[in-house]
Amino acid sequence: MNILIVEPFHTGSHKAWAEGYQKHSRHQIELLTLPGRHWKWRMAGGAVALAQEFNKKKLQPDLILATDMLDFSTFLGLIDVSQPHLELASGAIYFHENQITYPWSPTDSDKPLKRDHHYGFINYTSALAANAVFFNSEFHRRSFLEALPKFLKMFPDYNGMENVDLIAEKSEVLHLGMEFPPPPPEGGTGLEVADVKVPTLVWNHRWEYDKNPEEFFELIFRLETKGVDYQLIVLGESYKNSPPIFAKAKEKLAHRILHWGFAESKEAYFEWLRKGDILPVTSRQDFFGGSVVEAMACGCIPLLPKRLAYPEHLPAEWHEQLFYESKNSLYEKLKSMLLNINEIKEKVAPEKFVAMYDWSNLAPRYDAAMEHLIQKHK
Numbered sequence: 001m002n003i004l005i006v007e008p009f010h011t012g013s014h015k016a017w018a019e020g021y022q023k024h025s026r027h028q029i030e031l032l033t034l035p036g037r038h039w040k041w042r043m044a045g046g047a048v049a050l051a052q053e054f055n056k057k058k059l060q061p062d063l064i065l066a067t068d069m070l071d072f073s074t075f076l077g078l079i080d081v082s083q084p085h086l087e088l089a090s091g092a093i094y095f096h097e098n099q100i101t102y103p104w105s106p107t108d109s110d111k112p113l114k115r116d117h118h119y120g121f122i123n124y125t126s127a128l129a130a131n132a133v134f135f136n137s138e139f140h141r142r143s144f145l146e147a148l149p150k151f152l153k154m155f156p157d158y159n160g161m162e163n164v165d166l167i168a169e170k171s172e173v174l175h176l177g178m179e180f181p182p183p184p185p186e187g188g189t190g191l192e193v194a195d196v197k198v199p200t201l202v203w204n205h206r207w208e209y210d211k212n213p214e215e216f217f218e219l220i221f222r223l224e225t226k227g228v229d230y231q232l233i234v235l236g237e238s239y240k241n242s243p244p245i246f247a248k249a250k251e252k253l254a255h256r257i258l259h260w261g262f263a264e265s266k267e268a269y270f271e272w273l274r275k276g277d278i279l280p281v282t283s284r285q286d287f288f289g290g291s292v293v294e295a296m297a298c299g300c301i302p303l304l305p306k307r308l309a310y311p312e313h314l315p316a317e318w319h320e321q322l323f324y325e326s327k328n329s330l331y332e333k334l335k336s337m338l339l340n341i342n343e344i345k346e347k348v349a350p351e352k353f354v355a356m357y358d359w360s361n362l363a364p365r366y367d368a369a370m371e372h373l374i375q376k377h378k
Helices: 012-024 039-057 072-078 084-088 117-129 138-152 163-169 213-226 245-252 266-275 290-297 316-322 327-339 341-347 359-376
Strands: 002-010 028-035 063-067 090-095 132-135 171-173 200-203 231-234 257-260 278-280 301-305
Touching: 002 012, 002 039, 012 028, 012 359, 028 039, 039 072, 039 117, 063 072, 063 359, 072 090, 072 117, 090 117, 090 138, 090 359, 117 138, 117 163, 132 138, 132 359, 138 163, 138 171, 163 171, 200 213, 200 266, 213 245, 213 327, 231 245, 231 266, 257 266, 266 290, 278 290, 278 327, 290 301, 301 316, 301 327, 327 341
Parallel strands: 002 028, 002 063, 063 090, 090 132, 132 171, 200 231, 200 278, 231 257, 278 301
Antiparallel strands: none
């Protein structure tokens, strides 16, 4: 079977997902992409450029798998389906995120001008046009479908409320496939560990508002006042307008920092994660939480808010110990972890919790879903 992945924003986790599935699928997968920049323009105009490229190359896929960054209905309307083969092509969309429930940056100029609904509407019509709608987590699927009626009610008439059920009927979850690093040379199960003299905290997310760095560093500053010993690794991609708390924290916590900034390679990134012990997470939004899963795969013990997609990553028996429900609970649990790190590392093997997301486990599920879709719409 020939599958065409159409990705207007080919960078970061979107690129890793597309190339990961291409690498691990038993089917032939071709990528049709645009560089990952100018995300609003990619959602508005990417479909036109990619449809032109599709027609130029005379592509003949059995199935088109687009992502949420594509205006899928426009793309399908512009591609040349005059060839009989393409009349049978099925179309599916994969939601890494969506613009209906994604929290908007307070500095975004579209928000006060009330231009922000356009991008959510593209997600809605794309889901409507697709034969199947895949979400990267159950939380994402549920939150999108629950938010859709309120979103549609904003419009004056002919708002298509009946379409919510149509989209729900063709929706399912395909968790994000990921490539994890191989075990460290010395091997080990994650249960037999050397004593940790000074435990190391990790931040490994994008330096943006939705990851809530203010609350993370306020937590760390609070530890400073209580004399709790720790070290700090800060990873992740920074941007021109990254929150100013990062500059403040770098100066204030200089004596604690082992590493600060974007890792020079994926290998170096994973090596820094392996040096970490605890991953306190304060994010306001994660439809899946790829950076959290990567840290867990490298042995970092997570301390997570009990919301968003995070509960899907851990067995129920670990929820009480590894989740928090308030700022004070986060602080108290983190302090306890820091003081009892050796005991905790003997019991918790976070890499085992997330092994299910390795492409070796998920690629067969993706392939089966695509094969079923083709059979259903022949």
